Amino acid sequence: METEDLSKARFVKVHSYLEERAAQVADLLQVVDNSNLVSGEVTKGPRTAAQRLPRHMRRRAMAYEVRRFPKGLRKFAAPFLALSKHRKKPPSRFFRRRSRNLLLNYIRRQRRMVWLETHIWHAKRFHVVDRWGYRLPDRSFQRNFRPCYRDSVRHCTVRDKSYLSCILISHHSQEELISLLNPMCVNTVSPTFAFKSGLNGLYEVC
Numbered sequence: 258m259e260t261e262d263l264s265k266a267r268f269v270k271v272h273s274y275l276e277e278r279a280a281q282v283a284d285l286l287q288v289v290d291n292s293n294l295v296s297g298e299v300t301k302g303p304r305t306a307a308q309r310l311p312r313h314m315r316r317r318a319m320a321y322e323v324r325r326f327p328k329g330l331r332k333f334a335a336p337f338l339a340l341s342k343h344r345k346k347p348p349s350r351f352f353r354r355r356s357r358n359l360l361l362n363y364i365r366r367q368r369r370m371v372w373l374e375t376h377i378w379h380a381k382r383f384h385v386v387d388r389w390g391y392r393l394p395d396r397s398f399q400r401n402f403r404p405c406y407r408d409s410v411r412h413c414t415v416r417d418k419s420y421l422s423c424i425l426i427s428h429h430s431q432e433e434l435i436s437l438l439n440p441m442c443v444n445t446v447s448p449t450f451a452f453k454s455g456l457n458g459l460y461e462v463c
Contacts, residue, residue, distance in 0.1 A: 306334035321346075375417045391420040431456075 275282075306326065307319040319325045319334070321343040326334045352358070366372075370392045379385065382401075383394035408414050428434035435450045442449040454460035 306330060306337045371420075373417050373419055379417075389420065393420060 307315050309330070310327075314327070316325045321338065321341060323331050323335055323338050353362075370387050371390055372392050373379070376385075376392055379394040380392075382399055383397050385392050386395040387393075405414055426434065426438075428437075438450045448455060448460070452460060
């Protein structure tokens with residue numbers, strides 16, 4: 258009895274089977290079909306281009322890179338990627354470290370305060386403050402007082418004072434000009450503008 262049932266179940270007339278259930282298949286398509294997709298495609302909601310591929314062909318990068326799709330599907334997938342809100346990939350460090358980009362970045366960082374030519378060197382060794390529109394080294398956080406003193410005695414030391422600007426003040430009387438500028442000086446600390454060597458140009462009064 259069992260052998261007879263198995264032999265009958267092995268053979269199915271496909272044409273007649275589908276004709277009997279054509280109405281049921283049509284009703285099913287009408288319920289679950291989506292008009293936004295290809296006509297006759299069965300789905301409950303709009304699918305992305307990547308979801309149309311077999312699972313073994315899907316890649317995570319397909320969310321933002323159209324070249325990950327097969328060539329025949331790239332044209333179809335392009336509009337989906339245009340609507341994607343995926344964050345753009347930042348440029349590589351090699352691209353950012355190009356000489357032109359380094360110069361533009363160096364200029365951009367000086368929009369608010371002007372840097373000295375020695376700013377990078379000072380920024381690694383000094384506390385930097387904003388003053389007079391410049392970024393100036395204020396005080397060192399290294400123990401370099403004795404080495405600087407030793408070098409100034411034996412050799413020389415250099416200080417970057419490029420943030421200072423020279424101005425020319427003219428007056429018809431030198432005595433009146435000196436009397437006007439003297440309140441800016443302290444006699445007990447430094448020479449005044451009436452210092453003879455300063456008037457002769459042999460000494461700089463500051």
